[in-house]
């Protein structure tokens with residue numbers, strides 16, 4: 001395509017939203033008009049599906065749930081007055097609570113104010129708050145935030161050691177929609193012990209965000225924690241940033257949550273338009289579909305040229321991959337759908353993996369995220385007429401061009417600034433694009449049945465560990481691993497047994513291994 005034709009294509013497909021100052025450029029995705037026309041009927045259906053979902057349909061049939069994250073930013077859309085009230089009351093509760101914490105009206109027993117937040121959660125109960133904190137928290141927030149998002153003992157130690165001297169003014173927010181996920185439960189129990197170790201009554205520091213009446217909710221109420229905030233059945237974890245999950249931590253860091261909600265609402269309005277060319281989420285879904293042949297054949301590489309958006313790709317990884325990565329379609333056919341997502345930031349990645357993007361396996365399409373404003377105040381010229389922001393902008397354009405010249409397609413999203421309005425809008429944009437794409441490829445984008453298999457298998461490993469520890473205690477003599485497996489009636493689990501023993505031994509957990517640890521058949525084991 002020559003420069004004039006390409007410039008025309010750019011203008012023909014450029015989407016601009018005046019209120020948000022938001023641009024979307026899909027001109028470097030190589031679809032043609034025939035392809036767009038061919039997808040039109042699928043889009044008609046996708047727009048209808050989204051309208052039904054927003055109207056309160058059971059859009060997540062397997063879990064028999066409504067899908068209501070759009071109502072969070074426009075409670076007037078909620079299908080019942082009760083749901084509308086739940087949303088508005090929760091936001092009021094968050095705002096009132098935040099004011100009390102920031103003013104010191106609610107304060108820890110031994111300090112005039114809370115200084116820090118320790119957020120404990122995983123998946124959808126961590127990724128949104130982490131992304132928003134990194135993107136939007138002021139340089140000196142009223143409360144600094146820290147995260148425990150894993151069951152890694154060393155990771156937990158690292159966070160707690162850094163907070164050791166401020167634990168008595170640290171507010172702990174335990175976030176779990178289900179209230180039964182093992183990782184946040186473990187994190188909470190460990191943190192609770194450390195509070196007890198410093199003679200601090202955990203209940204004066206702890207808050208729960210969870211579904212009413214979940215295990216976590218019951219615990220928080222029975223122990224009289226400082227507060228509980230509801231998470232709703234009809235909000236999925238990965239779309240929960242605009243629920244109490246994201247709003248409470250954001251508000252406590254001094255982030256303007258009303259503006260974040262307003263930005264999301266504006267984008268929701270724009271992405272509700274049932275006209276492909278006038279709907280930026282539909283343009284994204286179209287581009288994804290074209291790039292990956294409707295089967296996720298190409299990975300989505302997210303390249304924000306702004307340090308504060310670094311965690312956006314990690315946030316989108318869950319949103320896109322947990323939503324679209326499905327074995328079966330809605331009719332029960334095996335389709336193995338999905339789109340892989342990765343990325344960090346530009347121009348940093350230019351010096352890491354962009355080499356492969358330009359010249360290696362052509363198995364991806366890029367999404368550049370451009371931020372027009374370089375920094376809050378003016379920039380110095382590093383050489384006549386050139387600032388570091390000019391370099392960053394040039395690197396973005398240059399990489400886009402270099403990829404295109406080598407037949408690597410890309411999308412460019414442009415926002416005026418990173419602020420609560422644009423971050424809200426970006427989250428809403430991708431929420432809707434994923435919903436529309438899910439409909440195009442006919443999958444349920446709102447459940448995650450594949451996650452269960454790993455959880456069930458992990459629970460079985462922990463059960464097996466208990467059994468073998470019992471056998472070792474009962475035997476009180478050395479056994480080979482094969483003998484141990486036989487006695488535990490788990491000969492089909494011998495490899496797992498070897499790995500459990502190796503882990504217990506490394507942590508001095510009451511087993512002694514003799515022999516060559518690299519040669520499982522030589523090993524004998526006994527309890528000590």
Ligand SMILES: O=P(O)(O)OC[C@H]1O[C@H](O)[C@H](O)[C@@H](O)[C@@H]1O
Nearest residue numbers: 123124125176177178181237451
């Ligand atoms: O918020 P929770 O109920 O603790 O869930 C946390 C996460 O864990 C699960 O395994 C799901 O796959 C995620 O979608 C969810 O966000």
